Amino acid sequence: MQKWFYSLLLILPGFTACNSNKTVPDVADIRINLEVQHFEQDFFNIDTSNINAGLAVLHQKYPLFLPDYLQYILGLSPGETGKSDSAIKIFLRDYKIVKDTASKIFSDFSKIEEQVKSGLQFTRYYFPGYKTPGKLITFIGPLDAIFQTSFGKSGDVITEDALAVALQLHLGNNASLYQSQIAQSLFPEYVSLKFGPAYIVVNCMKNIIDDLFPPNPKDKTLLDLTIDKGKRLYLLDKILPYTADSLKIGYTGVQLKGCYANEGLIWNYLLQNNLVYESDPLRIQSYVEEGPVTQEIGEGSPGYISLFLGWQIVKKYMEKFPGTSIDELLKLDAVQILRDSQYKPR
Numbered sequence: 001m002q003k004w005f006y007s008l009l010l011i012l013p014g015f016t017a018c019n020s021n022k023t024v025p026d027v028a029d030i031r032i033n034l035e036v037q038h039f040e041q042d043f044f045n046i047d048t049s050n051i052n053a054g055l056a057v058l059h060q061k062y063p064l065f066l067p068d069y070l071q072y073i074l075g076l077s078p079g080e081t082g083k084s085d086s087a088i089k090i091f092l093r094d095y096k097i098v099k100d101t102a103s104k105i106f107s108d109f110s111k112i113e114e115q116v117k118s119g120l121q122f123t124r125y126y127f128p129g130y131k132t133p134g135k136l137i138t139f140i141g142p143l144d145a146i147f148q149t150s151f152g153k154s155g156d157v158i159t160e161d162a163l164a165v166a167l168q169l170h171l172g173n174n175a176s177l178y179q180s181q182i183a184q185s186l187f188p189e190y191v192s193l194k195f196g197p198a199y200i201v202v203n204c205m206k207n208i209i210d211d212l213f214p215p216n217p218k219d220k221t222l223l224d225l226t227i228d229k230g231k232r233l234y235l236l237d238k239i240l241p242y243t244a245d246s247l248k249i250g251y252t253g254v255q256l257k258g259c260y261a262n263e264g265l266i267w268n269y270l271l272q273n274n275l276v277y278e279s280d281p282l283r284i285q286s287y288v289e290e291g292p293v294t295q296e297i298g299e300g301s302p303g304y305i306s307l308f309l310g311w312q313i314v315k316k317y318m319e320k321f322p323g324t325s326i327d328e329l330l331k332l333d334a335v336q337i338l339r340d341s342q343y344k345p346r
Contacts, residue, residue, distance in 0.1 A: 024241045027121035033134055034120065036113050039065060040140040040167060044092060044099050051085040064160050065137055073141040073166075091142070095168070098177060099140045102167040105197065106138070115201040116163065122239045123208055126326050130212060135162035136204075143168060143177075144186055150215045150232060151206050152250070152290045152304070153191075158207035165204065170197050190292040190303060194250050202247050205239050206232070213330055220279040222270070222306065225288045227334035230310025234318065235326065249311065255302040263312060263345040266297055266305060276338075317341035 039062060046054030059066050070076045074091060076084045106112075113136060120132045137159075145166065146153045155166030171177060178184070178192045187195070209232050219225050236248050246253045259266065270276050270287075273296075278284050286294050291303030302308070317337045318324060324332075 025122075025125055027118070027125045030121040030124050032117045032120045032124065032132065034113065034117050035135045036109060037062070037135055037137045037162075038109075039069070039137050040099050040102065043069075043139070044096065046092075048089050048092060051088055062137070065135075065139075065162060065164065068159055069139060069141075073139070073145045075142075075145075095140055095142075098168050098171075101171060101175070101177070102138075102140060105171060106167060109138070112197070112200050116204050118242075119201060119205045119208070119239050122241070123205070123212075126235075126238055127212060132208075133158065133161055133163045137162045137164045138167050139164060140168050141166050143183055146186075149206060150210050150228070151307075154203050154206070156200070156203040156207060158204075158211050163204045163207060165200050169195050170200055172196050188292065191290065193252065198247055199250075202236075202240065202243065205236060208239070209235050219334075221277050221334075222279075222284040222287060223276050223338060224334045225284070226306040226310040227313060227337050228310065229288075229307045230312070230314035230337075231330055233307065233311040234314045234329070238326065249307050250304075251302045251308070255300070256308070258300060259302065259305070259308045262297075262301075263308075266301075267309060267343070267345050269297065270309075312345065313338060313341055313343045316343050 042058055042061065046058065048054075055066070055070075062069075067078075070084070071078060074087065076087055116136055123130060123132055141155065146155050146169075147157055155169040157164045157166075168177070173189075173193050173195050175195070178187060178195060183192075213232065213235070216224075216228065219228050233248060236243075240248060246256050249256060251259070275284065275287070286296060286303070287306045289304060293299060294301045294303055294305040297305055314329070314337065317332075317340060318329065320341060
């Protein structure tokens with residue numbers, strides 16, 4: 001299978017289209033109040049000769065975000081003023097070039113703002129009782145300031161009242177910042193491929209989905225984890241109906257088209273090797289975590305192949321049971337979804 005998968009990928013053209021033939025609800029009348037705040041501009045303008053005074057001013061404008069930023073993004077311990085002042089000065093010096101680069105790339109943030117607003121409108125349509133974040137805050141943080149989400153690691157987070165975007169991880173996958181030895185050790189190419197500006201909106205909505213639908217710690221089997229990811233991607237389809245599928249799943253266009261072409265072979269491989277209900281982390285790790293390739297499937301395949309399979313199974317289920325609401329889908333058991341979907345790709 002390995003050679004066949006790889007050779008087929010080589011001849012397939014890119015695939016980035018979003019879902020077609022679907023009914024998209026009209027959300028134009030759903031009002032979303034979203035304030036964009038560029039924290040990095042204010043933070044890098046503080047007077048380094050009087051850090052405490054600068055932070056006090058920032059605290060008035062960012063009362064919730066500043067403490068989180070200092071502790072969880074810069075990694076500073078509360079109460080250690082002397083060490084914190086020194087660390088902030090070093091960070092401002094070392095990352096000024098990153099901030100300047102981001103300022104050029106994102107000099108016009110209006111398109112991203114509108115896309116995030118649109119995503120929040122669809123979120124409110126499907127979850128009318130959900131309180132959407134009222135702020136979109138951009139910031140610059142250290143390269144290693146990353147957080148684990150249900151979709152993988154990300155620098156973008158959701159806070160108590162805001163969607164926070166780490167601009168240092170959205171400069172474009174070819175940015176010189178990511179070519180350094182330190183950056184390469186943190187973010188190999190299969191990760192930095194998702195560091196373009198287009199992923200900002202996708203990451204924001206993925207964080208919204210995690211807030212709506214926290215991961216279930218009881219999910220242990222490959223099927224459990226696969227269906228969980230499928231539900232999330234199906235919901236992402238609903239919230240971002242005009243976004244390319246390749247961006248939502250984080251595969252290249254070639255990888256995604258290769259998965260569709262080999263869908264039956266991939267699924268049969270899991271069945272034949274008794275992996276669908278496997279819960280041993282060592283046996284299922286390569287299927288449920290980010291990586292350059294799913295070695296067992298073949299060279300040229302994407303890592304995290306469970307994203308693709310779960311997505312297809314859930315879509316198949318919803319095609320058979322179109323009356324199922326989003327809330328009902330999220331509560332369904334993985335075994336029931338697989339059984340009732342009658343998923344049998346060729």
